[in-house]
Amino acid sequence: MRAVFLAVAGQVGASALLLAGTPTRWAVPAVVLGAAVVASVAVPPLRGQRATPADAVTLTRLALAGTVAAGTVVALAGGGDARSWTLTVLLVPAAALDALDGYVARRTGSSSDHGAELDMQSDAALLLVLSVLAATVVGPWVLLLGLMRYGYAVLARVRPALRAPLPHSQFRRVVAGAQAAALAVALVPAVPAALAAVVLGTALAALTVSFVRDGVGAELAQRARSLPTTSSPALTQAAIPPAR
Numbered sequence: 001m002r003a004v005f006l007a008v009a010g011q012v013g014a015s016a017l018l019l020a021g022t023p024t025r026w027a028v029p030a031v032v033l034g035a036a037v038v039a040s041v042a043v044p045p046l047r048g049q050r051a052t053p054a055d056a057v058t059l060t061r062l063a064l065a066g067t068v069a070a071g072t073v074v075a076l077a078g079g080g081d082a083r084s085w086t087l088t089v090l091l092v093p094a095a096a097l098d099a100l101d102g103y104v105a106r107r108t109g110s111s112s113d114h115g116a117e118l119d120m121q122s123d124a125a126l127l128l129v130l131s132v133l134a135a136t137v138v139g140p141w142v143l144l145l146g147l148m149r150y151g152y153a154v155l156a157r158v159r160p161a162l163r164a165p166l167p168h169s170q171f172r173r174v175v176a177g178a179q180a181a182a183l184a185v186a187l188v189p190a191v192p193a194a195l196a197a198v199v200l201g202t203a204l205a206a207l208t209v210s211f212v213r214d215g216v217g218a219e220l221a222q223r224a225r226s227l228p229t230t231s232s233p234a235l236t237q238a239a240i241p242p243a244r
Helices: 002-018 024-046 053-076 085-108 113-138 140-158 170-186 193-226 233-239
Strands: none
Touching: 002 024, 002 053, 002 085, 024 053, 024 113, 053 085, 053 113, 085 113, 085 170, 113 140, 113 170, 113 193, 140 193, 170 193
8 A cells, every 4th residue: 555655645745736825725625635536546456455567657647637636626616727737737647647557567567457447447537537627618518528437337337238348449448548638638728618629529429439339239248148049959969979
């Protein structure tokens, strides 16, 4: 858990720098909320596990997400801008690190189930935080970008087929990786709000297609597995070699 402690400490330090000059009544709750985001995401998958180099990259991204969450709280409270160059400096590495942890895991041979879970939950947390921030720019509809993964998880509780591991899909990987990038672009101060809406609308459409594709595919695969296998008696007899 030392790695989690360091991630939380890094988030608190970065948030303190980000919110320097912010009234204490907003800065303290914001920093606490950011730390809670980091801890709640990191502790479950890493409990009893030794952090790998890839996990360290993911935790760095998670600490940045927690820092952005702190900035989001202050922005929503009216104590800062939803789009600022300071936040952009945090968003760019947060989005870029999404592709780096997988590369590090492959290069160091440190791929693991807990690392995959940490990566997935960190991605979901970052998207949710960024979509809340983006909602102040283009409207509340963009919250769907951050809530869709959680909605899929809720559906999986009532639809057993959705709990099955998904087959590899390059389309899913590309779409998932593009979400944080699209949100980061939309939150750059120099990007007009109308263009930000187009970018995020395109990202949401692609994400919707990806989730519907996975959901329908999982349901069809479950139905195929549940169908009884029948065979012709004649073919069965022919397949049995004669006794010697």
